[in-house]
Amino acid sequence: MKIICIGRNYTEHISELENEKPDEPVIFIKPDSSILPKSHPFVIPEFSDEVHHEVEVLVKINKLGKHIQPKFSHKYYHEIGLGIDFTARDLQSKLKAKGLPWEKAKGFDGATLIGKKWFDKNDFNLDNLNFSLLKNNEIVQQGNTKLMLWKIDELIAYVSRFFTLKIGDIIFTGTPAGVGKVQEDDVLVGRIEDQQVFKVNVK
Numbered sequence: 001m002k003i004i005c006i007g008r009n010y011t012e013h014i015s016e017l018e019n020e021k022p023d024e025p026v027i028f029i030k031p032d033s034s035i036l037p038k039s040h041p042f043v044i045p046e047f048s049d050e051v052h053h054e055v056e057v058l059v060k061i062n063k064l065g066k067h068i069q070p071k072f073s074h075k076y077y078h079e080i081g082l083g084i085d086f087t088a089r090d091l092q093s094k095l096k097a098k099g100l101p102w103e104k105a106k107g108f109d110g111a112t113l114i115g116k117k118w119f120d121k122n123d124f125n126l127d128n129l130n131f132s133l134l135k136n137n138e139i140v141q142q143g144n145t146k147l148m149l150w151k152i153d154e155l156i157a158y159v160s161r162f163f164t165l166k167i168g169d170i171i172f173t174g175t176p177a178g179v180g181k182v183q184e185d186d187v188l189v190g191r192i193e194d195q196q197v198f199k200v201n202v203k
């Protein structure tokens with residue numbers, strides 16, 4: 001399976017919605033080896049002094065597809081979830097400055113947290129879904145899918161122009177404002193509406 005991530009998909013405030021949006025979404029892929037094994041702590045890698053949490057709504061693909069039209073995207077997923085796209089920001093900044101790919105900064109072992117709970121998409125209004133990340137019991141990221149520049153159905157259509165979507169692929173739909181550094185002994189809890197989706201310790 002592959003993990004497809006969307007970059008810069010949120011406006012910080014509703015007022016910014018009127019700003020011009022970029023022409024196309026930013027896409028990158030994380031390898032399946034980056035998935036943090038269930039109930040393991042997240043271990044800060046030795047090559048970074050600044051790993052950031054990026055909490056994101058996830059979409060699980062359940063049907064093979066390519067060149068999907070947005071109006072049919074809904075047929076390609078049943079479930080949504082929540083995860084963290086851990087990012088070695090210091091390393092990413094260096095790579096970006098040189099115009100190099102980001103893989104090392106986002107695709108390292110453990111860099112992909114996939115919450116173990118999945119939800120039927122029909123149980124929520126996907127255009128107005130609240131989600132959040134708590135660090136040591138304090139809310140650090142709070143998002144709502146109404147602030148997405150590209151909605152889930154548009155993302156699926158766009159991604160499938162380039163990559164065949166396969167059963168089990170997961171799309172990370174982008175992170176809202178509030179990304180920040182994680183430190184040893186932090187406890188991160190992700191929520192969709194008022195339901196806890198994951199809890200992870202940082203080591």
Ligand code: ZN
Binds near residue numbers: 007054056172174175
């Ligand atoms: Zn991300």
